[in-house]
Amino acid sequence: MSLPPFSKITDNITMIHLSGLDSNIYVVGKDTIVDTGTGFNFVRLYDLFKRMGADFDSIKTIINTHMHFDHVGGNKFFENAKVLAHELDAPHMEKGNPENTCASFFGGEMKPMSVDQKLKEGDLINGLKVIHTPGHTKGSICLYDEKNKILLSGDTIFADGVGRTDLPGGSEDDLEKSLERLATMDIAKILPGHGEPIMKDGKKQLEKIYENVSDIH
Numbered sequence: 158m159s160l161p162p163f164s165k166i167t168d169n170i171t172m173i174h175l176s177g178l179d180s181n182i183y184v185v186g187k188d189t190i191v192d193t194g195t196g197f198n199f200v201r202l203y204d205l206f207k208r209m210g211a212d213f214d215s216i217k218t219i220i221n222t223h224m225h226f227d228h229v230g231g232n233k234f235f236e237n238a239k240v241l242a243h244e245l246d247a248p249h250m251e252k253g254n255p256e257n258t259c260a261s262f263f264g265g266e267m268k269p270m271s272v273d274q275k276l277k278e279g280d281l282i283n284g285l286k287v288i289h290t291p292g293h294t295k296g297s298i299c300l301y302d303e304k305n306k307i308l309l310s311g312d313t314i315f316a317d318g319v320g321r322t323d324l325p326g327g328s329e330d331d332l333e334k335s336l337e338r339l340a341t342m343d344i345a346k347i348l349p350g351h352g353e354p355i356m357k358d359g360k361k362q363l364e365k366i367y368e369n370v371s372d373i374h
């Protein structure tokens with residue numbers, strides 16, 4: 158099943174799908190965006206924003222779920238926005254490290270970018286709580302909307318499994334611990350960094366994914 162270019166998940170969250178290369182992009186409320194894709198498809202993103210009745214200039218906060226280029230490459234187009242990322246991934250973004258950010262892997266150029274706020278476990282940003290979930294990268298985070306039981310999971314969990322751990326800073330052990338922790342949380346919907354969202358029974362799905370992973374390792 159192919160994903161629509163954009164779809165409303167809740168009154169407050171819209172999911173944008175640009176291409177197979179780009180991360181999913183989530184617009185939360187009027188002024189917050191979670192991940193920005195590679196930036197390769199800027200014109201398409203601009204056009205979708207118009208169709209959604211949204212505005213690039215009104216985005217004040219970018220939260221990056223981790224440092225990978227397919228999630229942070231589009232940050233530069235939101236000129237009025239502050240960039241927020243976990244303190245362990247932020248230094249690689251600030252250095253513009255092409256290996257650790259996987260920019261080389263995606264054939265993109267990673268210019269050093271300033272990270273205005275370094276996130277830590279438990280920070281609350283516009284109703285989204287930062288859950289530090291290392292494994293895919295050291296500074297990978299999930300964002301939890303506790304009121305609506307929604308987890309934005311970055312590349313930690315997808316509808317059909319987990320993120321890869323063979324890239325710089327990845328760790329299977331860390332990922333397993335992160336999943337163990339997520340499996341205890343009350344989650345209805347999971348909005349992953351790639352592919353289709355899980356729209357119900359998020360907790361059950363997560364437990365299943367965790368069981369599969371802990372079986373293998």
Ligand SMILES: [Zn+2]
Binds near residue numbers: 225
């Ligand atoms: Zn990704």
Ligand SMILES: [Zn+2]
Binds near residue numbers: 223225293312
């Ligand atoms: Zn990634």
